[in-house]
Structure formats: structure tokens, C-alpha cells
Amino acid sequence: MIMAKKESNQHLQIISDIQQKKFKPVYFLMGPEPYYIDLITNTIIENALDEADRDFNQTIVYGSDVNMASVINAAKRYPMMAVRQLVVVKEAQQLDKMEELSYYLQKPQKSTILVLNYKYGTLKNKKLLAEIEKIGVLYESKKLYDYQLPGFINNYFLQKGYSIGQKECTMLSDAIGTDLSRLTGEMEKLLISLPREEKRITANHIESNIGISKDFNNFELLNAVINRNYYKASQIIQYFEKNPKANPFIVTISVLFNFFSNLMLLYFIPNKSEASISTELKLKNIYQAKDYMIALRNYNAYKCIDIISLIRIYDTRSKGVGTAPGTADSDLLKELIFKIMH
Structure with a gap:
């Protein structure tokens, strides 16, 4: 099955080729993350044509304003007093009859660069995807975790x-x-x-x-929990209570869950050195390994299992399950941190 490549650094190679003027006749950029789609498109716009050639040879349209027939007609045109022309279709997911692109792909205009931005989803036509990949660039822009x-x-x-x-x-x-x-x-x-x-x-x-506090944030809260510093944790929770929009409960609970889920893995490795922990968890920073070593000393495996269970329970409670109406997220966080550290 032909699919867009998903390597995390594929966009860097595409951008490098564009900057070196190594163009493909068709770029089909799709996926739920618009950032990389826009980044590649803007790089093409910056490099495809000289400034003097853009008035007559650059066409940028939106999928809601055109149909596939008009896009193909524009792509088949010859450039005016220039080496190439550029045709960009933004919001291409709104184009009707995408399958008609197949006709153009059989014999694309060599002097045209056609870019289709298919945002917030992926094209399901496998035959068309295979045809695009055969002659051009097919890129899937994925959301980061x-x-x-x-x-x-x-x-x-x-x-x-x-x-x-x-x-x-x-x-x-x-x-x-x-x-x-x-x-x-x-x-x-x-x-x-x-x-x-x-x-x-x-x-x-x-x-x-x-406007993010350097002293009262999820990083510092996690640090307080790791070191069993309840006084510091309480101070941070009080700050969160006063600034709820800047410190959503769902983000805090995700930070805690990710850390203790990783910590659970470490009880089963024979060598608990900084190097072994870094390798096991694929950490990029040695200081993160130090945090895990402290946590291993302060929380045993049984307590870690209890903590993960507590985090799941309070995540559910934050969604209104088993919680009295009107209960504030800050109250849930106070309870959770107290139970984690005691």
C-alpha cells in the first residue's frame, strides 16, 4: 500500500530540496497538523519564482473558490517570460472531484509547480496517492504528541x-x-x-x-512531587487556583501521568544508573534521569501503582464522574497531590 512517508524529519529534506531549486511538478501536502503544510508551502512560494516573475506566473487560490477543472487548466498553462509558473491551492480539502487530478498526473506540465494543501485530514483515494507519489511529493503532516x-x-x-x-x-x-x-x-x-x-x-x-510563571508551573509542581516537598507543591497549587485559565487541570494531570508511567517502567530494569535510565526512556537530557533517580528513592513500585490509579480516578472526576457539581479543579488537584505525597 502506498502511503505518505511519516518520518519526523521528512519535511527538512523537502525544504532543503526546494531551497536548492530541486522542484517536483506536484506537491500534495496533507494531514491534521497545518504548521508543516504551511511551512513547506511558504518555502516553495519564496523559492519557486523571482520577485519580478510573480505577477504573471504565481497563482494562489482556495479550494472553496475553484473546481478541479480550473486548477488543471491553470496548471497546464505555460509561464510568461519565465522558466516556470507556480499554482498553489490552499484548503484543497474543499475541492470537489479530487479524483480528476489523475488526468493531469498522467502528463503534468514540466514548467509548472502545482501545490495542493489538503489540511486537517488525509486523502483516502489510494490510487491517486500512489500516482502523486510516483511523480511528485506526497507528505503527511502529523500532530505531535x-x-x-x-x-x-x-x-x-x-x-x-x-x-x-x-x-x-x-x-x-x-x-x-x-x-x-x-x-x-x-x-x-x-x-x-x-x-x-x-x-x-x-x-x-x-x-x-x-506570562508564564517561572516559579509556579507544571514543571515546578512535578519537581515538588518528585522531592516530596509538600509545602512547595501547596504554594504552586494556590497559584494555579488563582490563575486557572493559564494552568488547566488536564495539562497538569497529563504531566503527572506521563512521569509516573515512565517511572513504573524503571522498577523492572536491573541497572538504575543515569545512563541506563536515559537509554530506557530515550531521554535527551541527563537532568531528567536525575529526577527519575530521586523518584525511585522516594516512591516504591507499590506506591507508584497507587499513584497511577489515583491519577486515572481524578482525571475521571474532573470530567464530572463521581464528583459533586461545582467542584473546582483546584480542589481536585489539592486532593490528588496530597494523596500522592502521603
Whole structure:
């Protein structure tokens, strides 16, 4: 079965080829994550034509405003006084009769770059997908999982010549979530605000420019739980109670669940060194392994099982199951953290 490639770095190779002027006649960019679709499309727009050629040779339309016949007709045109022309269809998922693209694929115009942005889903026509992949680029843009966000944030800054710590990555990912367009927008805001000579993103920068507290966040709450520092955990929960929109319960409980689910795996490995823990959990930062080593000392396997069970129960209660109407998320979090640490 022919399917779009799903390698996490495939977009980097596509972008590299585009920047080197190695174009394909057709780009079909689909998937639930619009960020990479827009990133590739914008790179094509920036590199396909010289500025002077865009007035006559660049066509950008929306799927709701055209039909497939008009898209094919536009793609078949010859460029005017230029080497190539560019045709981009945004929101291509709204196009009717997508199967008609097959006729164009049999003999695509060599001087045309046709880009179709099929957002928020994937095309199910396997025959058409195979035909696209045979002559062009077929790319599926997948949503990132929560645990992948810190790596995405770290790599984003590295590519721009900046560094950021694990705590700061977690602050950003917890506060903003998996909307990559919004996340990258906030990261760009950070970069603009930095003094020219500074090349490291700190918690102070994040607090000042994005409004995320460097002392009262999910990263610090988890740290308090790991170290069984109930006083510090209580302070953070009080802050969350006063700022509920900035600290949703669902995010906090996900952070706790992910950590203790990973911790459960570590009781069964024979060597519990930092290196072994990093390898087992595929950690990118040695400091994360230190946290797990502390947790292994502070929580035995039986307690870890109880904690995972508690987190599941309170996740259900936060959705209204077995909870009195009007119960605040902060009250549930207080109960949960107390039971975890006692």
C-alpha cells in the first residue's frame, strides 16, 4: 500500500530540496497538523519564482473558490517570460472531484509547480496517492504528541542559533500545547524580545514576554512531587487556583501521568544508573534521569501503582464522574497531590 512517508524529519529534506531549486511538478501536502503544510508551502512560494516573475506566473487560490477543472487548466498553462509558473491551492480539502487530478498526473506540465494543501485530514483515494507519489511529493503532516513538544521547541531554537533548557521547554509546551502555529508564534515573540547579545532562552524571558510563571508551573509542581516537598507543591497549587485559565487541570494531570508511567517502567530494569535510565526512556537530557533517580528513592513500585490509579480516578472526576457539581479543579488537584505525597 502506498502511503505518505511519516518520518519526523521528512519535511527538512523537502525544504532543503526546494531551497536548492530541486522542484517536483506536484506537491500534495496533507494531514491534521497545518504548521508543516504551511511551512513547506511558504518555502516553495519564496523559492519557486523571482520577485519580478510573480505577477504573471504565481497563482494562489482556495479550494472553496475553484473546481478541479480550473486548477488543471491553470496548471497546464505555460509561464510568461519565465522558466516556470507556480499554482498553489490552499484548503484543497474543499475541492470537489479530487479524483480528476489523475488526468493531469498522467502528463503534468514540466514548467509548472502545482501545490495542493489538503489540511486537517488525509486523502483516502489510494490510487491517486500512489500516482502523486510516483511523480511528485506526497507528505503527511502529523500532530505531535505532548511528549514530543520539548524536543520540537529545543530544535526550533537550535536551528535559529539559540539554546534553551529542559525546564524552559516544559514551561512553553505545558502552557501553549500542541498548536504548533501558536507555539512557534510565541517562540518568535521571545526571540524578538531578546537583547542582541543573548543566545539562551531563560525562564525569566518566558515569564516576562509570555506570562508564564517561572516559579509556579507544571514543571515546578512535578519537581515538588518528585522531592516530596509538600509545602512547595501547596504554594504552586494556590497559584494555579488563582490563575486557572493559564494552568488547566488536564495539562497538569497529563504531566503527572506521563512521569509516573515512565517511572513504573524503571522498577523492572536491573541497572538504575543515569545512563541506563536515559537509554530506557530515550531521554535527551541527563537532568531528567536525575529526577527519575530521586523518584525511585522516594516512591516504591507499590506506591507508584497507587499513584497511577489515583491519577486515572481524578482525571475521571474532573470530567464530572463521581464528583459533586461545582467542584473546582483546584480542589481536585489539592486532593490528588496530597494523596500522592502521603
